[in-house]
Amino acid sequence: MESRPSGSKSPVGRGKKVRDAVLAATRRELREAGYAALSVENVARRAGVHKTTVYRRWNDRESLIVDAVSEEIGEDIPIPDTGALESDLRSLARAFVRWATSDTGRAVLATLLSDAVRIPEIAEANSRMFQDRLRRARPVVERAAERGEIPPGTVPGEVIRMLVAPLYLRLLVTGEPVDEPVADRAASVAWRAAAAGWLNG
Amino acid sequence: MESRPSGSKSPVGRGKKVRDAVLAATRRELREAGYAALSVENVARRAGVHKTTVYRRWNDRESLIVDAVSEEIGEDIPIPDTGALESDLRSLARAFVRWATSDTGRAVLATLLSDAVRIPEIAEANSRMFQDRLRRARPVVERAAERGEIPPGTVPGEVIRMLVAPLYLRLLVTGEPVDEPVADRAASVAWRAAAAGWLNG
DNA sequence: GCATAACGCAACACGGAGTTGCGATGGAAT
DNA sequence: ATTCCATCGCAACTCCGTGTTGCGTTATGC
Numbered sequence: 001m002e003s004r005p006s007g008s009k010s011p012v013g014r015g016k017k018v019r020d021a022v023l024a025a026t027r028r029e030l031r032e033a034g035y036a037a038l039s040v041e042n043v044a045r046r047a048g049v050h051k052t053t054v055y056r057r058w059n060d061r062e063s064l065i066v067d068a069v070s071e072e073i074g075e076d077i078p079i080p081d082t083g084a085l086e087s088d089l090r091s092l093a094r095a096f097v098r099w100a101t102s103d104t105g106r107a108v109l110a111t112l113l114s115d116a117v118r119i120p121e122i123a124e125a126n127s128r129m130f131q132d133r134l135r136r137a138r139p140v141v142e143r144a145a146e147r148g149e150i151p152p153g154t155v156p157g158e159v160i161r162m163l164v165a166p167l168y169l170r171l172l173v174t175g176e177p178v179d180e181p182v183a184d185r186a187a188s189v190a191w192r193a194a195a196a197g198w199l200n201g
Numbered sequence: 202m203e204s205r206p207s208g209s210k211s212p213v214g215r216g217k218k219v220r221d222a223v224l225a226a227t228r229r230e231l232r233e234a235g236y237a238a239l240s241v242e243n244v245a246r247r248a249g250v251h252k253t254t255v256y257r258r259w260n261d262r263e264s265l266i267v268d269a270v271s272e273e274i275g276e277d278i279p280i281p282d283t284g285a286l287e288s289d290l291r292s293l294a295r296a297f298v299r300w301a302t303s304d305t306g307r308a309v310l311a312t313l314l315s316d317a318v319r320i321p322e323i324a325e326a327n328s329r330m331f332q333d334r335l336r337r338a339r340p341v342v343e344r345a346a347e348r349g350e351i352p353p354g355t356v357p358g359e360v361i362r363m364l365v366a367p368l369y370l371r372l373l374v375t376g377e378p379v380d381e382p383v384a385d386r387a388a389s390v391a392w393r394a395a396a397a398g399w400l401n402g
Numbered sequence: 403g404c405a406t407a408a409c410g411c412a413a414c415a416c417g418g419a420g421t422t423g424c425g426a427t428g429g430a431a432t
Numbered sequence: 433a434t435t436c437c438a439t440c441g442c443a444a445c446t447c448c449g450t451g452t453t454g455c456g457t458t459a460t461g462c
Contacts, residue, residue, distance in 0.1 A: 014428065014439065036237070039418060050441050055420065113314050113373060127376045165366035168374055172314060175328040189399055198390060216408070240449060251410050256451065409458070427440075
């Protein structure tokens with residue numbers, strides 16, 4: 001994501017702190033001002049750093065934003081193991097809703113969707129985040145298949161897609177409220193579809 | 202959406218042509234350059250009109266874009282009546298996919314989602330477009346209920362949501378391809394969920 | 403044909419994206 | 433502790449787009 005200090009074999013003691021401060025300031029600015037209104041000068045001021053320093057480490061505004069967001073889409077949303085698929089799915093859906101409606105989550109979603117079409121790096125970060133969560137949630141479905149709760153051959157990715165699709169629809173398209181009851185209904189439908197063997201092909 | 206010539210009782214003969222030319226140019230520019238890169242000066246040049254003329258009719262860049270997009274989200278996607286719910290849903294899903302993957306559709310979607318959080322007018326246009334399509338698709342489900350294909354009490358909106366949710370997920374989040382087979386699978390799942398009575402409350 | 407609303411035009415202020423050159427500073431090795 | 437060099441601060445700059453203003457010029461409706 002960065003670029004400038006490419007061939008680095010030298011003092012990185014100061015650089016680390018600056019990098020962290022700038023990325024943290026970028027995330028704060030993203031939460032408050034939003035993607036479109038974020039200015040490099042404000043970020044630099046909030047990080048206690050000069051504008052040129054930012055431009056020395058990142059090529060442009062987009063790289064900075066992509067870098068800041070990419071760091072934040074890691075270890076969220078714990079993977080449950082309650083012993084039953086429906087309650088696992090419910091737990092996943094509720095955790096996702098909590099994340100998506102938090103300040104951080106909304107900022108990340110807004111950023112990722114803002115220019116996903118125009119900027120390939122953002123589109124890539126977007127699908128990478130989704131694929132990552134899909135991969136981490138896979139065991140939930142696999143365990144259910146081993147328990148015989150759902151037919152063998154059920155595609156884990158399709159179950160998760162079924163689970164989050166109505167949540168994303170409300171978040172991104174209709175603007176309807178997204179809360180626990182909505183999460184629970186989504187979990188219930190996804191579970192029944194999986195149990196009915198609709199998701200194996 | 203506009204604003205300036207508010208109290209108008211006078212010559213609007215020229216104004217109409219200018220307005221149409223500017224909005225058409227805005228849509229072309231939106232398709233080619235995208236939301237973020239759209240500049241008022243380019244729009245004005247393409248419309249054969251001066252920049253100040255644009256600013257006299259629209260307060261700012263956002264109003265212009267919202268206005269241009271709002272005009273284009275009308276009469277799309279014909280409502281089918283094949284006599285069976287599943288094929289009606291399939292027809293709806295295919296038409297939506299065709300629209301969403303066209304130049305126009307992608308431009309509209311990208312614009313509506315670009316800053317939906319930050320700009321209330323865009324969020325409003327967004328949900329208005331969805332509600333409008335929901336309303337127009339409602340008869341498809343109602344006819345199916347009258348035929349006894351699905352349980353009485355099935356909520357039409359929920360069927361349509363079930364139909365389009367996976368399509369939006371692929372379009373906006375995962376970036377996976379969206380084509381006819383995907384549309385047909387979505388229709389099949391939505392139909393079975395409705396027939397099973399999962400969507401009535 | 404005549405009044406007037408709407409347009410064209412040039413010039414402007416303002417702000418943010420990036421860039422450049424140079425001087426100051428801090429961390430790491432000797 | 434001193435030296436070295438990467439990194440940072442700073443000021444000044446170009447470029448581009450937004451949005452505004454004043455004035456002269458057209459086209460439209462009557």
